Amino acid sequence: MTPNLFNKCNIRPFRFAGLAVLPLLLGPFAIEFQALASEPTPEPTTTAALSSATLVKPRMMEALQPEYPQIALQNSWQGKVVMNTFVLADGTVSEVKLLKSSGHAELDGAAIAAMKRMRFVPALQGDEALATWVRVPVTFTLSP
Numbered sequence: 001m002t003p004n005l006f007n008k009c010n011i012r013p014f015r016f017a018g019l020a021v022l023p024l025l026l027g028p029f030a031i032e033f034q035a036l037a038s039e040p041t042p043e044p045t046t047t048a049a050l051s052s053a054t055l056v057k058p059r060m061m062e063a064l065q066p067e068y069p070q071i072a073l074q075n076s077w078q079g080k081v082v083m084n085t086f087v088l089a090d091g092t093v094s095e096v097k098l099l100k101s102s103g104h105a106e107l108d109g110a111a112i113a114a115m116k117r118m119r120f121v122p123a124l125q126g127d128e129a130l131a132t133w134v135r136v137p138v139t140f141t142l143s144p
Contacts, residue, residue, distance in 0.1 A: 053125045053126040054125070054126065055123065055124070055125050056123060056124040057123055058087050058091075058120045058121060058122050058123040058134055059120060059121045060118055060119075061119045061120060061121060062118075062119075064114055064115065064118060064136070065114065066110040066111045066113065066114035066138060066140075067113075067114070068110070068140060069106040069107065069109075069110050072104060072106050072107055072140065076142055077102075077106070077107060077140070078102075078140050078142055079103050079107050079139075079140055080100070080102055080137055080138070080139045080140070081098070081100065081102045081107060081108050081112075081137065081138045081139075081140070082098075082135065082136070082137045082138075083096050083097065083098060083111060083112060083115055083136050083137075083138070084096070084097045084099050084133055084134070084135050084136075085097075085115055085118075085134045085135075085136055086131065086132070086133055086134075087120045087122060087123070087132050087133075087134055088122070088131050089122050089129035089130060089131050090122065091120040091121060091122045092119065092120075093115060093116055093117075093119075093120070094131075096112050096115045098112065099135065100137075102140060107140050110140075111140075114138075115138075120134075
């Protein structure tokens, strides 16, 4: 992803319930990103004030590799799991919420367990690390 992709797409941060919110792209899939300040911040007086500090998205330190459950392999189960993950300012995952089930509890559980073990480089705004929500899809597929 190029650094100026957001400029080309005309994606800008906005405020929702006092929080800076920015949709962004991560890898081959779209995720939602919500930057939460540790203390409430005053509303900016202009749009320029909100975008004055560069916002850097969080990144996974390694590829997410959930284990394919044995029962899913035996039954040829496949599916897509979508999770909302809260990443703390130190890069650890504190909460994972299932947004969309694969239709198989075993696949959902494997994706959630793998996400809870993930480490991130946290989001940064200027020099400040921020806690963020990240939407992450995981697709379980079997090769023919």
